[in-house]
Amino acid sequence: MRRSFSTRLTRAASALVAAMLVAGSIADGAEAGPRATAVSAGGDHACVLLADQTVRCWGQNDHGQLGTGRKTRPKRTPVAVRGVTGATAVSAGGRTSCALILGGTVQCWGTNDDGQLGDGTRTDRFTPVTVSGLTDAIAVSTGVQHSCAVLADHAVECWGANDRGQLGNGTRTPSLTPEVVPGLTNATAVTTGDLRSCALLADGTAECWGWSGMLGPIEQAGDHLTPVAVAGLSGAVTIGTSDRSCALLVRGVVECWDSVRRPSRVPGFVGVKGFAFSADGLQGDHQCALLSTGDVKCSGVSYWGELGNGFSCRFISGGGDGVQCPRSQKPPTGPVTVSGLHDATMISASSLYTCAVRSGGGVKCWGDMFSLHVIHSKPVSVPGLG
Secondary structure (H helix, E strand, C coil): CHHHHHHHHHHHHHHHHHHHHHHCCECCCCCCCCCEEEEEECCCEEEEEECCCCEEEEECCCCCCCCCCCCCCCEEEEEECCCCCCEEEEEECCCEEEEEECCCEEEEEECCCCCCCCCCCCCCEEEEEECCCCCCEEEEEECCCEEEEEECCCCEEEEECCCCCCCCCCCCCCEEEEEECCCCCCEEEEEECCCEEEEEECCCCEEEEECCCCCCCCCCCCCEEEEEECCCCCCEEEEEECCCEEEEECCCCEEEECCCCCCEECCCCCCEEEEEEEECCHHHEEEEEEECCCCEEEEECCCCCCCCCCCCCEECCCCCCCEECCCCCCCCCCCEECCCCCCEEEEEECCCEEEEEECCCCEEEEEEECCCCEEEEEEEECCCCC
16 A cells, blocks of 8 residues: 555656646746755655755645745745755655755655654654764665665665665664664665665665565565665666666666566667656656766656657546547657757656756756646746756
8 A cells, every 4th residue: 555655646746846847937047046956856846955055945845845844835936945054965755855964964854654754753844853863974865755874884774664674674664763774884875766775885786675576566575675686787876766776887878677677778878977767657657868968868658748858648637547649749769858958967857757957057847747737848947046
């Protein structure tokens, strides 16, 4: 049941962010705002790290996931997260976000029903709270209902939900505070999805734990409660996970794998310096590559404009599978170039949308919102940034 709920949350709510971007978009060349240096696309909200080391978020705020101090109606313009200064990274999850702070602490805010804020409680927090016991973190990743951090000694600690072993501590018991993932001593990065986690190791290999996917969302016999090595992977420099996992390799190509298939190359992507993807089922399965030129190419499903090249379908109320694609156009079969975006410096993807930071500190996003039935098949600027 958890997987069914969280997948619906990610698909429907994450698309709300994209829809609000359409409603609140501004034309390029409008009055400049603060410069973004990083963006994180979450389940029902998104966050940016600014050059002044503060954080702003936009999207849904029914569980305090924007960190403004109270629940509000959704925000279509990024708002400041209260009390966050000295941030060096930000990660937006399902209804939770976390920021890495100078000195090695981590602050989180939003929903906390599984202890994913790491403060020892299950109480939602409308402003950031410090994760208990973390004083030397160097990286953080927030999933749908759990979070993980890499420490200065290259160990990994995780907290939150653990019904599929996503904390990697050998149990299925949730934890309200960070717990060590045994056996990891040379991690350089960590990534968290819905029901699994993966760590990138210093030698370019990776280990993953949690839901294996092999036996489907209900059976648990195939779950990995402690880390297992990803067979056949080498030369990885970044890593991401969702319903499948992917890695960017040092030679500028991308390989993906799941519980059945070994890592295999994603066709059509070369010269890649950044990669983002979503793998939450048919309607959210897309991937995007940031090229060394600043262009972005995407492939996969484009029902809701996820590829950013102008192709999309439209929502049909009460009929069939809910979408109707134009008969005069064929869906892209390979990577396509995202329209009007040639100066991207990083990208981040959620179920039905993707965002990119531009060289001038602005942010553009493309995709759609499922429940509001708004499609934007080409990038639009996020108000108030860059």
